[in-house]
Amino acid sequence: MNRDLPVADRRRVRRAALRLVRRDVPGFVATLLLNSLAAVAALVSPWLLGRIVDSVKGGDPVDLLAATAVVAALAQLVLTRYAERVGTRFSERVQEHIRAELLDRVLALPAATVEHVRTGDLAARGTTDVAVVGRTLRDAAPVILFSSLRALFLIVAVFLVDPLLGACGLLAPAGIAAASRWYLRRARPAYLEEGAARSELAEHLAANAAGARTIEALGLQDRRTRAAERVIERGRTAQLRTLFLRGVLWPSVEVSSLLPPVLVLLLGGVLLDRGQVTLGAVVTCVLYLRQLGQPIETILIWLEQLQSSGASFARIEGLATSAREEIAAAEPRGDRIEAYGVHFAYEGGDDVVTAVDLTVRPGERLAVVGPSGAGKSTLGRLLAGIDRPRLGTVTVGSVPVADLSPARLREHVVLVTQEQHLFLGTVRDNLLLADPTAGDDRLGKALAAVGADWVVSLDDELGPRSSGVTLGPDRVQQLALARVILADPHTVVLDEATAMLDPRTARHAERSLAAVLEGRTVIAIAHRLHTARDADRVVVMDNGRVVEAGTHDELVAAGGVYEALWRSWHGSRG
Ligand code: ADP
Numbered sequence: 001m002n003r004d005l006p007v008a009d010r011r012r013v014r015r016a017a018l019r020l021v022r023r024d025v026p027g028f029v030a031t032l033l034l035n036s037l038a039a040v041a042a043l044v045s046p047w048l049l050g051r052i053v054d055s056v057k058g059g060d061p062v063d064l065l066a067a068t069a070v071v072a073a074l075a076q077l078v079l080t081r082y083a084e085r086v087g088t089r090f091s092e093r094v095q096e097h098i099r100a101e102l103l104d105r106v107l108a109l110p111a112a113t114v115e116h117v118r119t120g121d122l123a124a125r126g127t128t129d130v131a132v133v134g135r136t137l138r139d140a141a142p143v144i145l146f147s148s149l150r151a152l153f154l155i156v157a158v159f160l161v162d163p164l165l166g167a168c169g170l171l172a173p174a175g176i177a178a179a180s181r182w183y184l185r186r187a188r189p190a191y192l193e194e195g196a197a198r199s200e201l202a203e204h205l206a207a208n209a210a211g212a213r214t215i216e217a218l219g220l221q222d223r224r225t226r227a228a229e230r231v232i233e234r235g236r237t238a239q240l241r242t243l244f245l246r247g248v249l250w251p252s253v254e255v256s257s258l259l260p261p262v263l264v265l266l267l268g269g270v271l272l273d274r275g276q277v278t279l280g281a282v283v284t285c286v287l288y289l290r291q292l293g294q295p296i297e298t299i300l301i302w303l304e305q306l307q308s309s310g311a312s313f314a315r316i317e318g319l320a321t322s323a324r325e326e327i328a329a330a331e332p333r334g335d336r337i338e339a340y341g342v343h344f345a346y347e348g349g350d351d352v353v354t355a356v357d358l359t360v361r362p363g364e365r366l367a368v369v370g371p372s373g374a375g376k377s378t379l380g381r382l383l384a385g386i387d388r389p390r391l392g393t394v395t396v397g398s399v400p401v402a403d404l405s406p407a408r409l410r411e412h413v414v415l416v417t418q419e420q421h422l423f424l425g426t427v428r429d430n431l432l433l434a435d436p437t438a439g440d441d442r443l444g445k446a447l448a449a450v451g452a453d454w455v456v457s458l459d460d461e462l463g464p465r466s467s468g469v470t471l472g473p474d475r476v477q478q479l480a481l482a483r484v485i486l487a488d489p490h491t492v493v494l495d496e497a498t499a500m501l502d503p504r505t506a507r508h509a510e511r512s513l514a515a516v517l518e519g520r521t522v523i524a525i526a527h528r529l530h531t532a533r534d535a536d537r538v539v540v541m542d543n544g545r546v547v548e549a550g551t552h553d554e555l556v557a558a559g560g561v562y563e564a565l566w567r568s569w570h571g572s573r574g
Contacts, residue, residue, distance in 0.1 A: 008317035044072035050284030087142030112402035120203025147295035175256025332397030341392035384415035
C-alpha cells in the first residue's frame with residue numbers, strides 16, 4: 001500500500017506563490033521598486049554615449065555629458081547593491097515561511113497517510129526539495145527579477161530612441177520566447193520525473209539500509225543490486241532527457257540574442273545614409289541591444305534552476321494538497337465506530353482482514369479474540385485510523401477515521417499498544433503532545449489518575465541524556481496512558497497494552513489502565529481470555545474474518561471457535 005505523495009498542479013503552485021508574495025507585500029514592493037530604479041539607472045550611460053557621439057560630430061563640448069555618465073554609473077552601482085540586499089532579505093523571509101509551513105503540513109498529515117507513504121519520498125521532500133527551493137529563492141529569485149526588469153527596460157528604451165530599430169530588438173525576445181516555450185513545455189514533466197527518480201533512489205537506499213540484515217540472511221544481495229541498477233538507470237534516463245532539453249535551448253538563445261545588434265547595425269547604416277537617424281541613436285541602440293544579451297543569459301542560466309525548483313515547490317505544495325484533501329472537512333457526528341466490508345492487505349500481500357462488518361456501540365466494552373495471526377491487531381489499527389482499509393470503510397460518526405488529522409483523530413480514538421514512545425524533553429513536553437492547551441493542573445491530575453507518583457516535577461528531563469531520567473517500560477507506559485487521559489478520546493483501542501510488563505508491574509499498569517478506560521468505549525484486542533469474559537461483547541476472528549460475535553456466555557454455549565479457545569485457555573490454566 002506504499003504510495004507516493006501527491007504533487008501540486010500548476011494552478012495550485014501559482015496560487016501558493018501568490019500567497020507567499022501577499023504575505024509580505026511591502027517587502028515585495030520595495031524589492032520591485034529598487035530593482036526597477038537600478039535597471040533604469042543602467043539605461044543612462046548608453047544614452048549619454050550616443051549624445052556624446054552626436055556632440056563630438058557637431059563639435060560641441062562633452063565634459064558635462066561625460067561627468068553625468070560617471071554619476072549615473074555610480075548611482076547604478078549603489079542601487080544594484082541595495083536592490084540585491086532588499087531582494088535577498090525578502091527571499092529569506094519567504095524561504096523561512098516555506099520551511100515552517102512544510103513542518104506544519106507534515107505534522108498535520110493523517111496517521112494513515114504517514115504510515116503508507118514512502119519514507120524516502122517524505123524525506124526527499126523535506127530535505128532536497130526544500131533545499132532546492134531555498135537555494136533558488138536566495139540566489140536566483142533576486143537576480144531573475146533584476147534581469148527581467150533590465151531586459152524589459154532595455155527594449156522599451158530602444159523603442160523610445162527609434163521605433164524602427166526597436167523592432168529589430170524585438171527579435172531577441174521573440175526568438176528566446178519561442179525557444180523557452182519549447183523548453184518549458186517539456187521541462188516540467190522531465191524535471192518531475194527526475195525528482196521522482198531521486199525519491200525512488202532515496203527510498204531504495206533507505207530500504208536497503210533498514211533491511212540490510214534480512215537481505216544478507218536471505219541472500220538477496222543480487223536481487224537488490226539489480227533493483228538498484230534499475231532505479232539508477234531510471235535516474236540516468238531522466239537526467240539525459242533534461243540534458244537534451246538544455247542542449248536545444250542554449251544555442252537557440254545564443255543566436256537569438258546576437259542577431260538584433262547585427263541587424264541594427266545594418267538597418268542603422270541604411271537609415272543613417274538617408275538621414276533618418278543620427279549616428280548617436282544607432283550607437284545607443286547597439287549598446288542597448290548588446291546589453292540585452294546579458295540579462296537574458298542570466299535569466300536562462302537560472303531558468304533551469306527555476307524549473308527544477310518549480311518541480312520541487314510543486315512537490316512541497318503537494319503535501320498541502322494531501323493534508324487538505326485527506327483531512328475530512330466534515331466533523332464526526334457522534335461517537336459510533338462502524339466498519340463495513342473492510343478488507344486490508346499489507347503491501348504486496350493477501351488480505352489479512354477480509355469482509356469485516358462491525359459496529360461498536362458508544363460505551364461498549366468489546367473484546368476481539370482469536371488465534372495468533374488472525375488479524376486482530378490489524379483490525380485494531382484500522383479501527384484506530386492508523387491504517388486505511390483497502391476496500392470498505394471505517395468511520396467514526398460517519399466520517400472516515402483514517403482521514404482525520406492527528407489532532408482531530410486523538411479526540412475520538414486512541415490506540416494504546418505496548419510500543420509507546422518517549423520523547424526527548426521534559427515530562428510536561430511529553431504530556432502536552434496529547435493536548436497542547438492543557439494547564440499544569442490538568443497534567444498533574446492525569447499523572448495522578450494513572451498512579452505516576454514518581455514524577456517529582458513536570459520540568460524533569462526525560463530520555464537518554466546525561467542529566468535525564470531513564471524510565472522503565474512501566475513508567476513509559478504510564479506517561480502514555482496519562483496522554484490518553486489528556487487527549488480524552490471517547491474510544492480507546494487496546495492492543496497488548498500491558499502484555500510486556502512483568503506480572504507485578506502489569507497489575508499496577510492494569511490499575512492505571514482502569515482509570516484511563518473509565519467512561520470510554522473500549523475495544524480490547526484480548527490476548528488473555530479473562531478480558532473477554534469481562535467484556536460486554538466478544539468478536540472472534542479467524543483467518544482475517546469475524547467468525548463469531550456475542551457475549552461470553554452465548555459463545556461458550558454455542559460451542560464454536562470461541563468455546564474451543566476458552567476451553568484450551570481454561571485448561572492450560574488448570
Ligand atoms: P493478530 O493480532 O491476530 O495476531 P495480526 O493482525 O498481527 O494478527 O496479523 C495478521 C496477519 O498479518 C498475520 O499473517 C501477520 O503475519 C500479518 N502482518 C501483521 N503485520 C504485518 C506487517 N506490518 N506487514 C506484513 N504483514 C503483517
